[in-house]
Amino acid sequence: MKILLATDGSETARAALDFLLRFPLPEGSEIDLLSVTDHHHLPPITRGDLTREQRQAIGETERAVRQDAERILAQAAERVRGAGRPGSTEVRIGHPAEEIRLAAAEHGAELIVLGSHGHRGLRRLILGSVSGSVLQYAECSVLIVRPRTEGQAPAPDGRLRILLCLDGSAPAQKAIELCAGLPLRGRAAVTLLTVMPLITLYRQDIRQRLSWHWQEQKAAATADLEKAAAIIRPTAEDVSTLLREDADEAGAILAAAQALGSDLIVLGHKGRSAIERVLLGSVTGRIAAQAPCAVLAVRD
Amino acid sequence: MLRWIGDETLLQGLVAGLSTPALLLTIVVCIALLSKGADWMIDGVVSLAARTGLPKIVIGATVVSLGTTLPEAFVSVMAAYMGNPGLALGNGVGSIIADTGLIFGLTCILATVPVNRFILNRTGWVQVGSATLLVVIAVTLLIAAPPGIEPRLERWVGFFFLGLLAVYLYVTYRWARQDSARAGPAQNGADEALLGLALSWIMVIGGLVLVVSGARVLVPSASEIAVRWGVPDDVIAATLVALGTSLPELMTAIAAVRKGHPEITVGNIVGADVLNTLFVIGAAAAAAPLAIPANFYYYHFPAMLLILYSFRVFITMNRSGVFYRWQGVWLLTIYAVYVVLQYALNIDPAHG
Numbered sequence: 001m002k003i004l005l006a007t008d009g010s011e012t013a014r015a016a017l018d019f020l021l022r023f024p025l026p027e028g029s030e031i032d033l034l035s036v037t038d039h040h041h042l043p044p045i046t047r048g049d050l051t052r053e054q055r056q057a058i059g060e061t062e063r064a065v066r067q068d069a070e071r072i073l074a075q076a077a078e079r080v081r082g083a084g085r086p087g088s089t090e091v092r093i094g095h096p097a098e099e100i101r102l103a104a105a106e107h108g109a110e111l112i113v114l115g116s117h118g119h120r121g122l123r124r125l126i127l128g129s130v131s132g133s134v135l136q137y138a139e140c141s142v143l144i145v146r147p148r149t150e151g152q153a154p155a156p157d158g159r160l161r162i163l164l165c166l167d168g169s170a171p172a173q174k175a176i177e178l179c180a181g182l183p184l185r186g187r188a189a190v191t192l193l194t195v196m197p198l199i200t201l202y203r204q205d206i207r208q209r210l211s212w213h214w215q216e217q218k219a220a221a222t223a224d225l226e227k228a229a230a231i232i233r234p235t236a237e238d239v240s241t242l243l244r245e246d247a248d249e250a251g252a253i254l255a256a257a258q259a260l261g262s263d264l265i266v267l268g269h270k271g272r273s274a275i276e277r278v279l280l281g282s283v284t285g286r287i288a289a290q291a292p293c294a295v296l297a298v299r300d
Numbered sequence: 301m302l303r304w305i306g307d308e309t310l311l312q313g314l315v316a317g318l319s320t321p322a323l324l325l326t327i328v329v330c331i332a333l334l335s336k337g338a339d340w341m342i343d344g345v346v347s348l349a350a351r352t353g354l355p356k357i358v359i360g361a362t363v364v365s366l367g368t369t370l371p372e373a374f375v376s377v378m379a380a381y382m383g384n385p386g387l388a389l390g391n392g393v394g395s396i397i398a399d400t401g402l403i404f405g406l407t408c409i410l411a412t413v414p415v416n417r418f419i420l421n422r423t424g425w426v427q428v429g430s431a432t433l434l435v436v437i438a439v440t441l442l443i444a445a446p447p448g449i450e451p452r453l454e455r456w457v458g459f460f461f462l463g464l465l466a467v468y469l470y471v472t473y474r475w476a477r478q479d480s481a482r483a484g485p486a487q488n489g490a491d492e493a494l495l496g497l498a499l500s501w502i503m504v505i506g507g508l509v510l511v512v513s514g515a516r517v518l519v520p521s522a523s524e525i526a527v528r529w530g531v532p533d534d535v536i537a538a539t540l541v542a543l544g545t546s547l548p549e550l551m552t553a554i555a556a557v558r559k560g561h562p563e564i565t566v567g568n569i570v571g572a573d574v575l576n577t578l579f580v581i582g583a584a585a586a587a588a589p590l591a592i593p594a595n596f597y598y599y600h601f602p603a604m605l606l607i608l609y610s611f612r613v614f615i616t617m618n619r620s621g622v623f624y625r626w627q628g629v630w631l632l633t634i635y636a637v638y639v640v641l642q643y644a645l646n647i648d649p650a651h652g
Contacts (some may be wrong), residue, residue, distance in 0.1 A: 197382040200308035201375050202516065202544035203523045204387060207537040213386040213593065248309055 360567025
């Protein structure tokens with residue numbers, strides 16, 4: 001698997017690297033490292049009215065920024081090499097989210113990894129603008145990592161607790177295949193979760209639950225969960241399933257992650273249209289913003 | 301946005317946390333709000349009719365109906381987006397049956413309802429025409445569908461219905477203008493105490509907001525009480541939930557009869573029927589294709605057509621200019637038989 005890890009040396013970026021190095025990646029995976037300096041942080045060198053001294057000062061600032069980024073990358077690269085993963089390093093200057101997306105496309109990355117916030121992000125309040133933008137516009141899967149909070153202990157057996165969310169969509173199917181391709185045996189416990197959306201407006205849920213259509217959907221969802229569990233079991237023996245009925249799909253997933261002490265939520269990212277995002281909101285976006293753990297959004 | 305509007309988590313959490321006496325008090329307050337909202341709306345409509353020269357029946361069929369069908373529209377669009385086509389389609393069809401059979405039937409029994417032949421011979425045809433068009437499209441899709449595949453109302457049907465809705469609203473306005481020109485300015489009750497135009501609109505819209513939001517709190521509160529008193533879920537579904545989205549129409553009808561303007565109810569029911577097809581089902585199908593379950597073909601569609609064509613026949617035969625009480629009894633009986641058979645035969649209910 002070809003992976004691109006974006007880092008700015010912040011605490012969350014270091015947590016992203018820690019998480020990635022602990023993650024059971026497929027054999028032969030490569031980790032490329034990228035650091036992007038936001039061009040808005042540099043003075044505009046193209047202005048014609050600058051004196052030579054001013055131009056020199058700006059050039060020095062840029063060199064210093066670049067050197068700082070290279071230092072951050074060198075530290076990360078050492079750890080990546082130490083973990084036996086080959087890969088390149090690259091510094092870019094530009095719009096961070098856009099540069100990360102472009103670099104991922106140029107590197108042929110199947111997965112972008114980044115922290116939930118950079119240096120400037122309001123940690124744990126909302127999703128940082130860079131990670132939010134990468135999540136929305138990247139053409140490949142995106143793993144957003146949050147530093148572990150106090151009271152959030154790792155599993156006693158050291159295994160990764162993965163919550164894989166299924167909704168019958170093509171990206172969710174891709175998420176199943178991705179998990180089935182990871183060496184999870186003895187290293188992870190996987191819970192497969194499907195949330196059936198209830199309509200509680202005017203208590204339609206009472207009627208909805210009684211209908212044959214709902215019972216059929218429930219039976220189909222249970223069968224799909226079992227089918228997915230059968231696909232994953234050869235690579236991860238500890239697989240369980242959960243079926244929830246809830247009006248708030250994202251809320252139910254977050255509650256399950258909290259209750260299970262999950263380290264990672266994996267879900268298919270459907271990429272809703274602009275109208276659908278306005279009307280329904282983005283389940284993935286909300287989970288990435290509010291999850292107590294890392295979130296892997298798998299693209300079709 | 302839809303999620304936010306439709307998210308009842310907070311409301312249901314609040315309702316579940318209330319003691320039974322507090323819930324009963326909430327229900328009483330909700331009913332008072334519904335009643336007050338409906339009163340304001342009727343006063344606003346009467347005044348608006350006098351101010352603008354538009355017949356009350358037309359304002360009932362457009363502004364009031366658009367407001368009172370909003371609950372069905374929200375539920376259906378949400379259901380369509382969330383992959384529950386039976387609920388989406390059922391809301392529209394079920395509301396037509398409940399509005400015409402139950403609410404209009406009751407109104408006819410309780411009050412003398414005038415027949416505005418000029419308007420009803422026009423909008424009345426749109427009412428049965430739109431429902432008939434829905435059934436014709438559904439049957440055509442059934443015939444054309446490959447064996448074993450459920451026919452679906454595709455998104456283009458939804459957009460087509462929404463287009464027809466725009467045409468309907470425009471044409472209704474034209475008819476109303478013709479009617480008021482034909483009847484003269486005195487027909488809208490010049491003796492009424494008139495409100496200003498702006499205040500009339502505020503009364504109508506404020507009343508609608510009270511009615512729609514009052515119903516939204518009343519349904520979960522009443523359902524919670526019913527659950528606590530051990531009422532089975534299927535009984536709650538058949539009564540409280542089935543009537544929930546039609547409560548605004550019911551309260552409007554009661555207020556209109558009480559205040560002596562039953563023609564607003566006629567307009568509201570005819571308009572709500574048209575809007576349930578063109579707006580509720582149209583918007584839901586435009587949001588996501590709606591599969592048509594088999595029970596709609598053998599049960600819900602025939603019941604809807606029977607009620608609508610009965611209403612149509614009554615308009616044609618009522619030469620005296622009013623609906624008769626026995627006609628209300630007939631409509632109400634069809635509705636009662638429809639509900640009872642649905643549960644006796646264990647058919648998935650259509651109504652939301």
